[in-house]
Amino acid sequence: MSTVDSVPDSARSAVPADPRRWVGLAVLCASLLIVVMDMTILNVAIPAIDADLHPSSVELLWIVDVYSLVVAGFLVVAGGLADRFGRRRMLIIGYVAFGAIPLLVIVADSPVALIALRALLGLGGALIMPSTMSMIRNLFTDARERAVALGIWGAMAAVGAGVGPIVGGALLEVFTWHAAFLFNTPVMIVAIVASLLFLPESYGAKVxxxxxxxxxxxxxxxxxxxxxxxxxxxxxxxxxxxxxxxxxxxxxxxxxxxxxxxxxxLLDIRLLRSRELTAGLLCALVTSVAIAAMMLLIAQWMQLVEGYTPLEAGLHLLPSAIVSGILSPLAPRIADWIGARTVMAGGLFVGGLGFALLYVIPRPWTYPPVAIALVLVGAGMASLAIGSAVIMSSAPAERAGNAAVMEETSFEVGNTLGVAVLGSIAAVMFARLVAPIDLDALGVSRADAEAARESIGGAITVADDLGPAGAELADAARAAFTDALATVGLVGAALMIATAVIVWWMTPRGMSVEGH
Missing domain, CATH: 1.10.287 (Helix Hairpins)
Structure with missing residues (x-):
């Protein structure tokens, strides 16, 4: 067990600050940046994967979703291993996995193979994620410094979510979709070297x-x-x-x-007795649901409805990341002015307004109002920085690893549910809206008709095969997809605004990022 982890919060000011803490934070933030990028870099590659491998709608959701699912499933295991054998050691093993496993994409020639590869990547992500937050707790013994550090950490999550589609788009401009995976390998080599040079080893309570x-x-x-x-x-x-x-x-x-x-x-669920910690976890969960669904579905709308290239789609998704990246480091200072409760609940409410805007703007959509919705959701995501600080300050020092696992589980499950729930709602609504189209009259075969109703990618592919006669199907599919996303906007708005009310109720009035 590390010295810092065993010291009570009341005495932590007596522990000398690690002189490498800010350089170590940079390494940890870079780790988070890459992991989050790997969640979103695939968003702009989905149309290319769809066209190449022809997955069903459920397989398509699994390709995107299985990574977060595996990470969430193995976080408890990874957190226990990190506490027992060393957080830096597990972090580096995660880097090795994250760099080596993507090489398998060279032989992945089916949706099932790609799903398996993404699942294996999730194992590497599970080893990386819990170590980042628990090591920040270890590096920063001062609560106020820790809040700033977690704000910067949260900003990296937003930047990663925004940069991922841009990097993916740039790679797809030159290479095939396989490059979205192979990008990890050289970056992980640098991360391994930096971790060995700048991160101190630390341990947690062994169970x-x-x-x-x-x-x-x-x-x-x-x-x-x-x-x-x-x-x-x-x-x-x-x-x-x-x-x-x-x-x-x-x-x-x-x-x-x-x-x-x-x-x-293995996981101290008793920590959930803390209302403020539970409120922070709820904030992390719902914020992740929102951003995962927004980035995935809007990226598809930009490419398949508006006709943007992958790179153009990535650039047009930037407003969310820019706003969140600016506001996240400022969130602790804003919380000092108006309170942590107001920042967490207010951020969720603002994000809910972004989703609601998708429902009320007239169809067909144009980019400017969608950009405003992205800005509002990005502003809401900044509340995750305060949620993280509240979680870590609410947990005893010796249970920092458990608190980190809980937050990362909330984050990963949120990503998973965002794609699964809101993605499924979009798929169901799309199928219902396309169903009335008389595909037989357009000369569409039974097999192609099923593909056209599965997803917008399938409908566009079928329409292209029909030639000029497919224009009617393509236009109807694009309108149906936009209407389906509007319904997702309504559901997302209700979810975020309802959660804002619950977080406001659960968080004590005087709660600060320092835990008092």
Missing amino acids: RWDALGVVLSIVGMAGVVYAIKAFGKYGIADPTALTATVIGVGCLVWFARRCLNRPEP
């Missing part, structure tokens, strides 16, 4: 290994997310989805009871 708990957490989250996807595609009566729900929820309940009944749990 007895719980193999059954690990299995329960992974199976539980996988079952629940699969059920959400299946419900979206096949309806609420689908037996497979119902079975997955029972298995997933059952495993998660069993996992929670097991953690509550063990003196040294």
